[in-house]
Amino acid sequence: MNTRSVRRTCISLVAVGAALSGLAACGGSDGGDKKSAPAKEQHKAGSDFSPVAALQAVQKKTDGVGSAKVEMMMSMGAVMGLEGGGTLAWGDGTTGAMRMKYTQGSMAQSMKQLGTESIDARYLRDAYYANMGPEFAKTLGGKHWIRYGYDDMAKLMGPAGAVMKDQMQNSTPQQGVKVLLASGDVKKVGTEEVRGVQATHYSGTVDMAKMVDRSSGLDAKTLEAFKAQMNKSGITTDTVDIWVDKDDLLVKKTERAATKNGEMNTTAFYSDYGVKVSAEAPAASDTVDFTTLIKPKSAQQQS
Numbered sequence: 001m002n003t004r005s006v007r008r009t010c011i012s013l014v015a016v017g018a019a020l021s022g023l024a025a026c027g028g029s030d031g032g033d034k035k036s037a038p039a040k041e042q043h044k045a046g047s048d049f050s051p052v053a054a055l056q057a058v059q060k061k062t063d064g065v066g067s068a069k070v071e072m073m074m075s076m077g078a079v080m081g082l083e084g085g086g087t088l089a090w091g092d093g094t095t096g097a098m099r100m101k102y103t104q105g106s107m108a109q110s111m112k113q114l115g116t117e118s119i120d121a122r123y124l125r126d127a128y129y130a131n132m133g134p135e136f137a138k139t140l141g142g143k144h145w146i147r148y149g150y151d152d153m154a155k156l157m158g159p160a161g162a163v164m165k166d167q168m169q170n171s172t173p174q175q176g177v178k179v180l181l182a183s184g185d186v187k188k189v190g191t192e193e194v195r196g197v198q199a200t201h202y203s204g205t206v207d208m209a210k211m212v213d214r215s216s217g218l219d220a221k222t223l224e225a226f227k228a229q230m231n232k233s234g235i236t237t238d239t240v241d242i243w244v245d246k247d248d249l250l251v252k253k254t255e256r257a258a259t260k261n262g263e264m265n266t267t268a269f270y271s272d273y274g275v276k277v278s279a280e281a282p283a284a285s286d287t288v289d290f291t292t293l294i295k296p297k298s299a300q301q302q303s
Contacts, residue, residue: 059177062248066090067276072269073266076265097122131145
């Protein structure tokens with residue numbers, strides 16, 4: 001694989017990784033063992049309120065704690081399998097650090113060609129940083145980190161970049177709750193066990209176009225263009241499930257959506273709410289901006 005192909009492949013892979021991290025932070029296959037119980041046996045917080053009122057309480061409580069440990073898994077047809085974990089904080093933007101590993105599919109094969117299977121990611125308020133490892137650094141003069149500025153992503157990647165910017169700057173566990181509330185179709189399923197914790201299970205099917213309308217602050221023109229891209233991808237609905245513990249905090253979220261590349265399944269687990277989160281930008285001397293990598297070869301030679 002030549003240097004140009006390596007860079008192009010890496011840009012694609014890391015951009016997808018950034019988007020997936022955003023989805024994980026919002027919230028799928030149904031991972032983990034569970035034991036179902038009738039609705040009447042749900043914990044007190046789940047049984048005292050209607051689904052909408054209960055989720056509003058969850059949203060408020062989760063917003064207040066400010067940080068959590070996150071574990072996530074994602075698959076998309078034959079394209080990729082991904083798993084990762086780390087800590088994220090929210091409030092004034094999303095910050096934190098995660099490590100992601102491609103486990104299967106064509107993307108995992110491409111990563112192996114780059115000499116790595118994992119990405120170390122750091123999230124700051126204005127940008128996402130990805131470390132592709134020492135082998136890839138050899139193609140960048142020894143620099144290990146790629147910087148993805150959110151404003152640049154929105155500008156250069158069109159509607160998809162604008163939506164990605166919005167998601168990554170506002171990705172928190174309670175975003176999954178907001179999605180369910182916006183769906184207008186939320187149902188209380190019952191009480192189930194998630195990693196040894198009794199949790200109330202809520203489920204809903206979301207119209208993707210309506211979800212974007214209601215949950216983002218994007219302008220109408222950008223939203224319409226993004227909806228067109230979503231239609232091309234084949235995504236029309238997203239089935240969302242969340243599990244909430246007795247303290248009104250999310251412990252798990254799953255999503256299932258059909259795409260032109262196969263079914264997308266995402267599972268996220270949340271724990272250690274209130275954990276201390278530390279994330280700093282890598283040294284400028286060890287960082288290259290993704291806008292530099294996507295320049296035409298002639299422009300790179302002139303700069």
